[in-house]
Amino acid sequence: MCNSNDVYKIRTALETETGTYIYYSLSVLQDSGYDIARLPFSIRIMLENALRNLDDFSVTEEHISTLMNWGTVGTNKEIPFKPGRVLMQDFTGVPAVVDIASLRAEMARRGKDPDLINPLVPVDLVVDHSVQVDYFGTSYAYEKNIAEEYIRNSERYEFLKWAQRSFNNFNVVPPGMGICHQVNLEYLSKGVILRNGLLFPDTLVGTDSHTPMVNGIGVMGWGVGGIEAEAALLGQPVYFILPEVIGLELVGKLPLGSTGTDLVLTITELLRRQNVIGKFVEVFGEGLDTLSVPDRASIGNMSPEFGCTVTYFPIDDKTLDYMRKSNRPESQVNLVEQYCKANLLWRTGNEKITYTGVLTMDLSTVEPTVAGPKRPQDKVLLRNFKDRFIEILDQTYGRQYIQPNEPIVRWKGEGGSQPAASPSNGHPGTILEVSNRSGQKEVWLSTRREKFMLSDGAVVIAAITSCTNTSNPYVMLGAGLVARKARERGLDVKPWVKTSLAPGSRVVTDYLKRAGLLNDLEALNFHVIGYGCTSCIGNSGPLPAHIAQAIDEENLVVASVLSGNRNFEARIHPQVQMNFLMSPMLVVAYAIAGRIDIDFHKDPIDFDQNQLPVYLKDIWPEDQEIYNLMDTVLVRDDFAKNYGKIYEGNAIWQNLPVHDSKLFVWDNSSSYIKEAPFFNNLSEHPGDIKDIINARVLLHLGDSITTDHISPAGSFSESSAAGIYLSGLGVKKEDFNSYGSRRGNDEVMVRGTFANVRIKNRLAKKDGGYSTFFPDGREMSVYDTAMHYKAGNIPLVVLAGKEYGSGSSRDWAAKGTFLLGVKVVIAESYERIHRSNLVGMGILPLQYGPGETAQTLNLSGHETYSFRGLESEWYPGKEILVTAVNESGITVSFQATARLDSLIEIAYYQHGGILQYVLRQFLAS
Structure with missing residues (x-):
């Protein structure tokens, strides 16, 4: 992890309550005449990393000089970064593990010791991207979905279990425990790492682009491709051009009625427009003091949507408060505070930092917001949402929007006025009648219980999903309160809406239960369907057959609403052409409305049993109501209970068979796991680059x-x-x-x-x-x-x-x-x-x-x-x-x-890739 090449004489001892440890002191460097205090916190962390890993080969004094002389003008100089750990999820993690196992196989074929191929830094792989919403709207949805998940993925999971047993420094969080980013935020992140008597900042790279979510707790980390992550876990530095750092100054305070999700989507649009691609963003200002760590983490989560590498929030009192509430040991919390204060990594709010540029945002200007229909940066104010839908329907799909004659004409239930039923009326999935009003499609359908009309703009998926928002208790409890107040008015979700609740960790379920709100969400069919990245990654599962048939046959332009971070074309569901990101609270509201062509400021969300209109404001909770609930239901014991058994898995995981060998036994008949084809017959030396x-x-x-x-x-x-x-x-x-x-x-x-x-x-x-x-x-x-x-x-x-x-x-x-x-x-x-x-x-x-x-x-x-x-x-x-x-x-x-932005990238290109470069190094040694 480090060497004794202490050129700048800054190795220093820190006395703590648990012992005396060594660290590389930026304060000593500052006292030696180097102006470290002017550097952004993110650059200070990169500098400490280089100083600690200086070896005159992969990390040189020139790299350190480049970092110490960081300026506001961009440069083409490269710097190395050796992360303290690596985070993976199963979609991107499985191919990475396949590559490592294939490297071992190639080492063995060449008569070398395959056990030389091991992660050199700790790796945590969280199985979270494979659960699919096959079952929903029932109390048994979770059990059946996870059972289906194991049926589909048993080969992959056996392979990962083999890797956990065979590789050093490799842990697997089994299915059904949470989303990697939320688990990282709530449990894996330490703030400061103590390893072999040495203290240093907690840093990582992850094989998911939303790894910067952990920036919200003051941990430096970002997403890399599985290829880069493999190189990092095998001891190779991650090289990149010294970044510009944009300071995001927050002032003011969020107004009543606006949520952290609205803030995130507003910042996404702002920073994407300001072109922060490839840059660091660092947040400061008085407004930062009003944001909790979950709010900060939600912003950091969206870094890839801005285009930046990280959105860093320096460690401060809010960080320590969150660490305590999430059951970090008090000794660890104290260690974080002592180290950061001793090493110029503690935010006081009085820093005089030089940034490449500063963007100022007034939190008080944030309004309820959604984003879509195809990109996270396409912000739409809620008050303009209906008009924007009408505009998209016309400009993108060539359909004229016709306002319904009655607000509830789309669904009257049995006994209401609707087209005459065919002889098959009463059977699931019957299409009764199709009409075309000036280009806008309408399809009347019938189920055993009701008849309804599906049209352009219908919401067919409403998903509370993804780490972006399920890690934030404010919006999750808010969603539960929206559901409760809707129930009190006798409202329900529409029958054509596929609903799902996929918390990012089991802690969420515990506090929703303690608040009594899980019952309210379940009453509106938002049952827990799994713990993982579902709709946001495209695992929405199939739509009900009659809904899918109507969409396909009549080419309906339907919508999804989700609390996630991604809504690219065909990502959420191939039949759903419009996808909108929003807070969990609004997801519940749109599931009740059943359509997006509604102006929540003017139109009722629905009508109660007495045909009295119910507006969004009638079921929207007060801020203080949510805060009071948070003070009551968020307890440390939930974190202790759930993360105390995070690696155990259920009985199915525990009973998975696994080979007890250093080399994986490849099954040629497998359609899931195959040896990677990149290393077979690799020449001992790279050839010359040819035109x-x-x-x-x-x-x-x-x-x-x-x-x-x-x-x-x-x-x-x-x-x-x-x-x-x-x-x-x-x-x-x-x-x-x-x-x-x-x-x-x-x-x-x-x-x-x-x-x-x-x-x-x-x-x-x-x-x-x-x-x-x-x-x-x-x-x-x-x-x-x-x-x-x-x-x-x-x-x-x-x-x-x-x-x-x-x-x-x-x-x-x-x-x-x-x-x-x-x-x-x-x-x-x-x-x-x-x-x-x-x-x-x-x-x-x-x-x-x-x-x-x-x-x-x-x-x-x-x-x-x-x-x-x-x-x-x-x-x-x-x-x-x-x-x-x-x-x-x-x-x-x-x-x-x-x-090819650096010398090492040129070397990778010459070798035919990073892993070929690494394998040749292992073979040569």
Whole structure:
């Protein structure tokens, strides 16, 4: 973890109640004449990390000088970072563990000791991304969902259990215990780490882009791709360009009626507009004193939605208060306070820090807010929501909105006025009548109990889900109170709404029960369906058959409302085209309304049994009511009880069979776990980098292509390339599971690459994962197109616009691209993690020059491309000559910047990827 190379003579002893420990003192450095106090807290933590890990090889004095001389102007100098630990979730963790197990297998084949391959820093993997909402609205939903989860994923879970037993420094939190970020916030994070007598700040990288949630408790951490995380756990530093740091100054106080969720969505829109991509954001100001750690964590959670690397909240009294309430030992809380105060890492509010720039936000201006329908940064004030829906319906879907004649015409129940029933009336899922009012679709359906109309704007999914908000007791208790007050007025959720409650930890269930609010939520069909990332990751499960049929047959534009952090196209559910982020309180309200074309400021949310209107304000709790409840129901014992058995798992987990060996026993018949293909027959030394000649374009894409577009996580059809593959193995459609659950199988994942049903490739007439094979012009799936090119040994290119690879830190978005045969991506700009992952897989990310795009250069994607200059000397930011020859023989030449941003990234590219680089190091040693 450290070495004795104390060049600056700053190793110092700290006497505490539990003993005397050594630390690297920034205060001593300050007293020696270095102006550390002007540095942002986040840069101070990076500096301490470099000082402690100085070895004159991976961390040099030049790196330390770069950090100490951090300035407000951007630089292209790289710095290393060695995290104290690594956090994983199962979707991204399983392929990482597959890679590590494959490295062991390759070591053994070469006659080396496979046990040399072990995590060198502690790793916690939380199984939280595999639970799906198959069952809902019943008391048995949780038990049946977790049973289905084990049926679908037993192979993966046996593999993870083997890894927990076989690897050193590797712990697994079994299914059904919580979401990795909330578990990280409530339990795993220590604030300060004590290891081998040495004290240092708690730092980590995580294989989920929302890892910065833990910034809310003063822990420095961010999301990386699984590829980078694998390198980090094997002892490699994470290298990145010294960031600019934007100071976010908060003033004022949230007004009555506004929630932490509204604040988060407001900040998301503000910072995305201010272009903080790749930068650090650090929060300060008097307004910060009014925000709890859960409020801060909710903001940090959305860092990837802003585009920044971290949103850091320095440790202060609020941090210690949260640590005590969440059952951290008092000795640990005291250690955090002593260390941070001794080492210039404690926020007093009186700091004189120099930032790259400062943005000021007045909390008192925050209003109730939602975001969508496709991006988290697309903020819509609640008071404008109905008008915005009408605008989207017209501009995006070409449908004229018609105001209903009566507010309750959409649902009258049995005995009300509705179209005449067919002879099959009374059976589940009957479509009675379809009408089309000036382009807006309406479908009347019947169930055993009621008849209702489904139309554009209907809410078909209402999910209280994701760590963003389920970690915040204010909005969770608020949601329970909304449900209680709605019950008191005799209101219920509409019959076409699929409801779910997926808390981020079991602590949430305990305090909801103690408050008596779980009963109220369950009365509105918000039963606990699991503890994990469900709708937010695309695990919403199937819609009821008659709802799904009506949507498909009549092409209805329906909506989901969720308390999550992601709402990209086709992510929540492939049949739901509009997805809106909002507080859990509003999720309950919209489930009652059953539609989004409602103005909560003017229109009633529903009518009670006496046909009297009930407005949102009638069921909205007062702030003090929520605070009083929080003081009563939040107790330390809940944290002690639930986290005291966090690694045990249920009886199914405990009874999973596991091989007791250092090498994993690969099952060739498995459709879930396969040995990774990246290391077989790897040469002992890397070859020379060669120019790439006569490449073809596989995809020509637009702006804001997310990793969900590149490597979807949700379900897939029998007609997809992945579905055809699994069907060929004899796997039934109902057993396909999801792309995310099959990330341990490269054959499935390469076929799923660029297979999102909403992706639009300009080289294909059809949307959803198609391309054209040149020169004969045949249109086929992206996978089949790539395989045709691969048979001819033709390298491939992807053309893209701005923000390529935004969204989740999804390693298969790079791995799948590599396995398709893509050698180069040319984009206008990249999301940080995905660019790094491309390099980590040996793919060259090129960036157009200022003002240049595929359009300005008249690139259609039909050309053949050559990339020259790769064989000469490399340095960060090297310019590459690109020539494109179109079908008429006309040549376009331009310079593009190679986004290999550091010397180590150049080394990774030369080796064909990070893991190839690491394996060669192990073999050489």
